[in-house]
Amino acid sequence: MTGLIEIEGVTHAYPTAAGPLPVLENLQISVPENEFAAVVGPSGCGKSTLTRLVAGLLLPDEGGVRLHGEWVRSPRSTVGMAFQNPVLLEWRTILDNVILPLEIVAPRMGRRERVDRAMQLLEMVGLKGFEAKRPSELSGGMRQRASLCRAIVHKPEVLILDEPFGALDAFTREDLWQTLRNLRQEEPFTTLLITHDLRESVFLGDQVFVLSGRPAHTQYVLDVDLPDDRDIEILYDTRSVEMLAILREQIRIAQGRSTAEQAVNS
Amino acid sequence: MNWKHKILIPVTALALFTLGWEALVWVNQWPAYKMAAPSDLPAAFVEHFDLFVQMSWQTLWRTVAGLALSVLAGTLLGMIMGFSRIAREALYPLLVGFNAIPKATLVPVIALIFIGQHDFNTVLMAFLISFFPIAVSVSIGLSTLEPEYRDILRSLGASRVTLFTKIALPKTLPEFFGALKVAATLAFIGTNLVEIVSPHGRGLGALFRSGETNGDYPLMFAVLIALAVMGILIYYAVILLERIFAGWAERSETG
Structure with missing residues (x-):
């Protein structure tokens, strides 16, 4: 194989x-x-x-x-990527950070569609209600959740x-392991x-x-x-x-x- | 009690300073040609009101024009140095050397090259004295961009232009505005330098000079106050722009 x-x-x-x-x-x-x-x-x-x-x-x-x-x-x-440093763009809200790859990969996609897609992921990782916040207002674990959403928002194969x-x-890490497993069950990559x-x-x-x-x-x-x-x-x-x-x-x-x-x- | 911190305390401090100044002149019985007292100033302002309006405008527009040139040229230079290592290595020593020259020495040089072009010379000096911090901050902001930021976009196939507009430019804005605050003060100094030194100059600097020539000391001090007020206005205008364009960089107090 x-x-x-x-x-x-x-x-x-x-x-x-x-x-x-x-x-x-x-x-x-x-x-x-x-x-x-x-x-x-x-x-x-x-x-x-x-x-x-x-x-x-x-x-x-x-x-x-x-x-x-x-x-x-x-x-x-x-391809989607996420690093140890979540490298969120400080001048964008969490929602607009997650949308970023769509702006490059799918320039014709409407704002509405982009927001729906991003919100769907943010909800899956438990960040619903935080979409309008700036990265500096979130904890390290939450930022990494947002970074994960950004990495898969454009439905990458890899x-x-x-x-x-x-x-x-350690505790946040184990939470995020679980989150990652759940994400993969929802949409495999x-x-x-x-x-x-x-x-x-x-x-x-x-x-x-x-x-x-x-x-x-x-x-x-x-x-x-x-x-x-x-x-x-x-x-x-x-x-x-x-x-x-x-x-x-x-x-x-x-x-x-x-x-x-x-x-x-x- | 926010108004107490924002208004009451600064105003009280200002009042105490003015009283102290008045007292200093009064106790020493200094005549107006040694040092003017605050109480002499309103009369000077009233007497020369039209001149103040006219000259302030001259100083203001030339400072802003010089600063605008600095922003354009400084940002461009900073971008070139930020993106190209060769350009950085070539230009940096030149820039540092140029910046090290006390700008007062350039006034006669410029005056000789562009004889009689008072407006042009003033704007040029405001520009020459103030572009350096902008160029340096933009170049440092760009060259220290963490590689991961680049990778996030490049891994999606983004072009260099996209990379610049989506990440490099906004990320450099806080540093840019930090430099702009310094540059604004410097441009103001540059304008006044030319205004004071040039014969037949215009602007607040020239008004200051005419006060000196005529022995009108209250006028000189009145000009100093006017300059301080204008400097404060320019500074806060920059702060306002910073709030609008780079407000995200301010840490919220609760966060």
Whole structure:
């Protein structure tokens, strides 16, 4: 089965003063349509580079990314993005922030239609009644909810999430996990989530890809063997605990890769 | 009790200041040619009322014209420097160097190039002295735009123009208005500089100069007061524009 997102043999390096710094090396990731892929890995292993490659904001040195079988060479409107920093436009209301992508992707769409679409999403994430507020009047969690709405308002095929919950407190984060699951049930989209949080990757993901240390390749793929209808208690289930233990072990291997190699060599 | 903070306290402070000034002159028994007292000023205003109206208008329109030029040229320069690193590296040292020149030294230079063009020279000076903060703030505002803001729009295939009008421009507005407040004061200084220094000048600066030549000290002090009032008006006009165009940047007190 070919995936909706196919990352095929992607190798990428950044030029630095001390020569090219390789960040990704022959990376392979495949995500089937409407599935949720979580990507975890040690710090600085090139996870954010990956999001920019999939979004078409960056072209890899070697290999490529395919969406729906088409090579990604430039940004495309069928992609939605959300980052750790919600980057809402402070001068717009929450409603107008959510509408922003429609102004670019669907310039002919009427105001009425845009508002209806945005309000529908805001209601789903529990922001009804806050649409006229400015971002500075909202809490961090609420801003991130608005940012999620903005990322999917134009019904993208692919949602790219770069540690969107990283800056939130634990309870808010778990709330937002649930919100994201609900959104996907309402209108499915294929998701690539970059995260540092192993519990998050298991709770949200259908598959978890563990990247090795830099330069990163796919070190391990975990199929999350949990029912689609999950709530937070499932993380205390034996299956979850076992999966988390495997992931933790894999991260340890990824972190210690260079030292392990040295040990073998000596 | 908002009126107390907004009106009563500032007005009382102003009254105390005026009384203190009056007392200072009275206690020292200074004659009017050493220092005019506030009580001398109303007479000076009444006597030269027509001149005040005429000269204030001269000073005002030339300051505003110079400031408008600053906004146009400064924003354009700032945009060029904000978007192009090469332009920034090339222009920045030039701008800093130019800004470092005390502008009083430019008055004779300009006067020699454009002999007798009093209006033009005044507007030019108001412009030269005030475009720098605007150019710098716009360029910094644009060059420090967080990459995520750019990515949000670029990932949807937005053009550079869209990026500029939807994000870069509005995001730079608070910094722009901060700089405009400084620039407005500077342009005012530039106008007066030329008015005072030029022979046969016009405007409040020239009126000040004529007070000096004629030994009419109450007139000189009256001009100072008129200048202060006009400076306050210009400043608050900028604040008003800021409220209208960048009001969102003000943190609500409850938030």
